[in-house]
Amino acid sequence: MLFDKVKKFSIVFSSPPEFGSGDVVSGKVVLELSGHSRVQAIKLHAEGIAKTRFLIAADACYYREDVEYLDLKEELLHADNGELTTLSAGIHEFPFSFQLPERLGTSFEGKHGSIRYWVKVKLHRPWATVKKTRKEFTVIQPIDINTPALLAPHGCTKDKKARVWVQNFGQVSIRAKIDRTGYTPGEVIPVFAEFDNSTPRPVVPTVYITQVQTYINEGNLKKKQVVVTTLQGDMVGAHRRQMWHGCAIKIPSVVPSILHCRTIKVEYMLRVCVDVPGTSKLCVELPLVMGTNRLHPSGNCTSTSVMNNQYSGNQKWLDHAIPEQPVCHKCQIRDSVTCKNTTTKFIVNKLL
Known part of the structure; x- marks a missing residue:
């Protein structure tokens, strides 16, 4: 089975995973196989979401909201004319690159909410469950105090x-x-x-x-x-x-x-x-x-x-x-x- 042949499936950024609004995020997906394997597709999804979750005791209501900052999708490998791609044993690398929007919320972790960014990659193969890997990165919205x-x-x-x-x-x-x-x-x-x-x-x-x-x-x-x-x-x-x-x-x-x-x-x-x-x-x-x-x-x-x-x-x-x-x-x-x-x-x- 392909699942048994996947030795490594990970995301590696080209630089420390700390970016500003408008920066280019680049890196590669590393797939290491122990034998020949057939692959349908490798799909990348970059996401950024601000979440809030809190309870107002006075009106006994629980409030929740998700605000999407980033939603980018890309296929790093896909089947041509419906044919599967056969990968040999060894290490395979699939580069990726995308640009962040100009105005993003700074990464944050709080008691009642968060602002998080991540890259998620899925490996699709026949007769096997989808294998996933995910890696978060930090976004900074610049603030210049020299005003x-x-x-x-x-x-x-x-x-x-x-x-x-x-x-x-x-x-x-x-x-x-x-x-x-x-x-x-x-x-x-x-x-x-x-x-x-x-x-x-x-x-x-x-x-x-x-x-x-x-x-x-x-x-x-x-x-x-x-x-x-x-x-x-x-x-x-x-x-x-x-x-x-x-x-x-x-x-x-x-x-x-x-x-x-x-x-x-x-x-x-x-x-x-x-x-x-x-x-x-x-x-x-x-x-x-x-x-x-x-x-x-x-x-x-x-x-x-x-x-x-x-x-x-x-x-x-x-x-x-x-x-x-x-x-x-x-x-x-x-x-x-x-x-x-x-x-x-x-x-x-x-x-x-």
Whole structure:
């Protein structure tokens, strides 16, 4: 039987299986036989699908949707005039090549959905079951952070009163700013912030980088937030003020932002928070865009990249899931406390 004669049936890409929109995907199908065999056809099918699956408990409905990004078919070997092709024992290679569309969703794996791409090949032979092989590949939708919108600084101010029952005990305010919105994984974000604590209790500031996954189906949304890394500052004493002059938080290896997919969005934010006594947490949220093209040397921003993490290289963000417990770093401040009505300079050490 032919099934017993097939020693190897696999897909080999010509380059690492990581491609951008519009790139040409090429490779070969390798078929190794232990003896002469007759073959009807070898068919290739390249597919890309964005899937969402989630439950909305409020209306007891389960939503699912598939969006097709890629659907290409090609026959690598077919019978002429209905005659079968006889292949000799040994290794046979069948090259293939196809071009990806210009706008594709970046490969992604989430709790309620995914964006996946693969090549599937079927071997058809008489009087035998169809033999199949499949291999996935990664697609990146480029995001260039070197645009005016993503290079512009962004800041926000918020305050909240501390209460015990109906009595006020002062308030806590946060002023936070980052030098730009667009970053790439591996870079360090310097966070500039001022914390004014006029309450009788100390507070501890913390900064988070959060990934926000949004799954969309027929107008229904399902969101999931994942903290990818945190940085904790020193305590701000009662009736005191503290300032951060570029407290550094490093971006781990994460998937780029996905902003133009119909069913899945992946966005990021930097959150600077303190727990206010007697009430809920006070947070300032600054949007982030995770790009694929690093900051040009001519950029006028103060932060620099600390890793050469080009997306054409090792796709660590696909190989490693985001940890349930993010790594928490301590922001080291040598002289961070100032009196309420005076200002004192201080130094912030960068993370090692």
